[in-house]
Amino acid sequence: MASIPGNRYAQDEKRRSADHVSFLKHKRFRYLWVALILSLLSIVGYAFIDQEPRPNGGSWYGYTLGTIGLLLIVWLSLLGVRKRKITEGQWSLKAWTSAHVYLGLALIVIGTLHTGFQIGWNVHTLAYVLMLIVIISGIYGVYTYATLPSSLSSNRKEMTRAQMLEALTALDRQLEAAAQPLDREQSDLVIDALGQDVFYGGALARLTGAYPGCKTKRALKRIDPNGSEAEARVHTLLSKRSDQLAQIRRHLRIRALLEVWLFIHIPATIALLAALLAHVVSVFYYW
Amino acid sequence: MDLYKVAIIGSGPAGLSAAGRAAALGMSHVLLEKTDHLSDTIFKYQKGKHVMATPSNLVLRSDLDFDAGKRETILGIWDEQSAGQTLNVKLNAEVTKVEGTKGDFTIHLKGGETVRAEAIVLSIGTQGNPNMLRCPGSEHPMIQYQLDDPGEYFDEHITVVGSGDAGIENALGLAADDAQRNIVTILNRRDSFARAKAANVALLEEAERDGRISVRRETSPAEVKDGELVLETRDGQETIPCNRIIARTGSQPPRGFVEAMGIEFTSEDRGAFPKLTPAFETTQPGIHVIGALAGYPLIKHCMNQGYDVIEFLNGNTDLKPADQPILEEKFAGLPGNHSVEHWLDVFNSNVQVFQGLSPLQLRELMLDSTVHAYEPGEVIFRRNEPGSSLFTIAQGSVAVEINPNDPSITVPIGEGSIFGEVGLISGRRRGSTIRAAEQVVAIELARNAALKLIATSPEASDAVNRIAIERQLLQMFGSGLTPKDIAPLVEAAEVIELRAGQVLIDEGAEDKEVYIIRRGSMIVEKALGDKPVFLSYLPAGSYVGEMAAIDGSKRTATVKAAIKSEAIRLPGEEFVALLDRNPALREKALKEMEGRRKTTAFIESRKDEFGGAVDLYSETAQFLVDEGLGEATDVLLIDEKLCIGCDNCERACADAHEGLSRLDREAGRTYAHLHVPTSCRHCEHPHCMADCPPNAIKRGPDGEVVIDDTCIGCGNCQRNCPYGVIRMDPKPPKKPSLLSWLFFGNGPGPGEASYKWRKQHGDPEQPKQAIKCDMCSGIDGGPACVRACPTGAAIRVSPDKFLTFTKLTEDVE
Secondary structure, rough: OOOOOHHHHHHHHHOOOOOOOOOOHHHHHHHHHHHHHHHHHHHHHHHOOOOOOOOOOHHHHHHHHHHHHHHHHHHHOOHHHHOOOOOOOOOOHHHHHHHHOOOOOOOHHHHHHOOOOOOOOOHHHHHHHHHHHHHHHHHHHHHHHHHHHHHHHHHHOOHHHHHHHHHHHHHHHHHHHHHOOOOHHOOOOHHHHHHHHOOHHHHHHHHHHHOOOHHHHHHHOOOOOOOHHHHHHHHHHHHHHHHHHHHHHHHHHHHHHHHHHHHHHHHHHHHHHHHHHHHHHHHOOOO | EEEEEEEEEOOOHHHHHHHHHHHHHHHOOEEEEEOOOHHHHOOOOOOOEOOOOOOOOOOOOOOOOOEEEEHHHHHHHHHHHHOOOOEEOOOOEEEEEEEOOEEEEEEEEOOEEEEEEEEEEEOOOOOOOOOOOOOOOOOHHHHHOOOOOOOOOOOOOOEOOOOHHHHHHHHHHHHHHHHHEEEEEOOOOOOOOOOOOOHHHHHHHHHHHHHHHHEEOOOEEEEOOEEEEEEEEOOOEEEEEOEEEEEEEEEEEHHHHHHHEEOOOOOOOOOOOOOOOOOOEEEEEEEOEOHHHOOOOOOHHHHHHHHHHHHOOOOOOOOOOOOOOHHHHHHOOOOOOOOHHHHHHHOOOOOHHHOHHHHHHHHHHHOEEEEEEOOOOOOOEOOOOOOOOEEEEOOHHHHHHHHOOOOOOOOEOOOOOOEEEEEEEEEOOOOEEEEOOEEEEEEEEOOHHHHHHHHOOOOHHHHHHHHHHHHHHHHOOOHHHHOOHHHHHHHHOEEEEEOOOOOOOOOOOOOOOOEEEEEEEEEEEEEOEEEEOOOOOEOOOOOEOHHHHHHOOOOOEEEEEEOOOEEEEEOHHHHHHHHHHHHHHHHHHHHHHHHHHHHHHHHHHHHHHHHHHHHHHHHHHHHHHOOOOOOOOOOOEOOOOOOOOOOOHHHHHHHHHHOOOOOOEHHHHHHEEEEEOOOOOOOOOOHHHHHHHOOEEEEEEOOEEEEEEOOOOOHHHHHHHEEEEEEEOOOOOOOOOHHHHHHHHOOOOOOOOHHHHHHHHHOOOOOEEEEEEOOOOOOOOOOOHOOOOOOEEEEEEEEHOOOHHHHHHOOOO
């Protein structure tokens, strides 16, 4: 009992009263400032240091920029490991993300200056282009992270993914019972709607949210809401089903938009690392 | 008819062990069991359940064996040993009445048979008997009180009576498979299913819409006949076909049955136990109570008591309880090398709050307590340490540092008194540092033990209350005051309890009382325009209402309980008189008052200019209080303006803790994009702690509420948690490393492995235990969920720091 309170209490109190701000605003834009200063220094150096015979990746200044760039790229790509390796210690993934975004943007300046604006059809330019692809896809990623989460939240209406699917299953059960009195043709419409895979349509449907040929929609159109009692009930249930499907599909769409850029960002990063290796090896080989 | 030396009623672990000892001693005995098998409580455990054997430091003293293992194994061993050891067991023997006195009791059994015995050992547990239907025909054989396997009935008209979870779950089970072609009806006396879980009610209503279950509200059974059931409905009587009735209308606690024998309980409290002597004898001579009914829910305790009680009856009065070695070990560190009995005597005579206890109760209390010996000057606890245990001083005295800035100013607390009661009552951190003033022997009662003591001993309850009020006043008003100064206030003080939402102070009222919140928390609201606006949050330890007392004005705001709370009410005049006598105190109170006025004025001014922001603040604060923030100490919130739904928080949680996540990000409520996920709030008074048989739930050194490895997997905490944050799962197997997943695709990857993977790779013998957030206790860097959030959406906050205008209206993006 008579233990001396460690620094955990102070640390906890600090955490509990910490500001809650996004990764972009982290520590009052600390990494934005670091990136700006780094970029500015690179530009000033480029402008004022006399590089002979001309600005080039092979001058001492070019090597300096190249080394900084290489180290940055390797470090930035380690975010993927940091995210998955939950070790002890005072790190915060938010700080890492913040640094990743701003220092990644600074690479546009550092990398471009490193090229000395010498672009050609070679492995060196390949690395440069890949880097730009990674950065551009990343910019899109930051844009989605900043704009989409609140619509994801509003669409969810406090439901979990599992609950959304459960709600759909419950509606399906009710539809099956309610459709019993319908005639053959109309029952077939309902059977088709229930039989259709909720996730049909593939990647394109998922990203656009457009599901042409949705059989629930079709059944909804063809069953008369003012018809018999059974028809009216089925119609109501079908429109609930349609709403439920729409919610699930919006959820999938937003999630897909939040993730789709990673399908470029990550492979491009791996290609970039390979290209960089080739770039560095060839530079030293032909030195 | 034979006169047995002892009749043992109930064949659970306690009764069985008693019978085993009687058989071993050759004492004439009979073991009466109401069902057709031994040990019904354990028999009713779910198939294959792993039964734990805690506390592990307690030796088993019984003629029957018991060790942790599967339900089937344990029951098998007991069946075999009770047959082998010639126990005289009488099954299907339900006791209806006990007559007679010590030396010659007559026990009436259902069916008219009687048994005579010189002494009785009651070991009937706390399960009680199911409530019977209260209508003609309630003895009909088609009525049953339990449903083991809903899959075994076909083509039947089945009526379930009862509107609780048990009834609903049975009805759903019976109607689950259409192929059984059962026609299921459920009866509810009332018009809503208010007692059941919302999820069960939703499923029932869905089944009703689908026509799978006929739900009859405001209907009760009127008469049971062969093949039919007469119903009493709102519109008169109606008869339905019926082949089977499942009655799930709760059960009768055994207390009535026990009291009918003339046995007294310690109090009217529902949790009270029978009054017992050290030999387990009740106030009715010749009748002994052991096991769960005596307040010992763990199997090992029960079996030891079964052994002990028979030894006592056999005249072995020197028998030391089985806990003797544990107490010897506990007391070994105390000065002077005295015996256990010496110390128990010292504690009993010196410590005020122990004086109403029997030796048996004191021994039991010691098992859940720690004894300490402190050297002069040694720190016992420090200010701001978490701690909810209660200390009693058996020898010596301590010094309380009342001014955090000047440790030399102290107030003494003398021998026999208590300290630490503020932490116990408020559930908050220690208010001051306490040192030993001389050689001190102190007993530290764990929170549960202290609460049990207060609940069972009126003397202890009074003493704690009186001391707590005085100390709270002293602590509140800071340095310079002596107990003499505040004596008139203490005299006039009164503790009032408030339920969540109950109003303490009404805006505009003219009363002048001052209140100290000693438990729970309050919110302050003011009507601005036409609706109440949240002004501030008051944690336990705050005082409120002083403005009206000082300047005689009307109440300027409404104060109401955020959660179940307790406040000390002080008369306004006495409070003002105290201020008049102490100018320094007056200064302090005025300053605090000024601060509060400023907050109000600030929010009022904002209301005019930025009405929207104030409404958002007020409504968000109210939402968070409704979600349990009022009793939280550290809670995970997710700002859904930032959350990308990557679930890295859940994965980090699982990877920081043996592979199971203790939080469900998506589940839970959301208001204005602020989401309260299903995750532990580390309550000031944790509901989960209320009923933990092995006392496995504790508050850790950093304020976290943790469940340790002694958990027996009973699931009580899971049921008691109002926020649904506790899960029951076996420890999963170790996963292959991150790198071998990354490069070779080995294992399930980061985060919680799927149920299937855990099942395939796990040890099937691994018992289910309760799992919940431990705030990453012992992990450098703190909570992994927060550290692993890539966007800053996940934050952990405490209510006093977060329920402020600035925090709630912060622009996060």
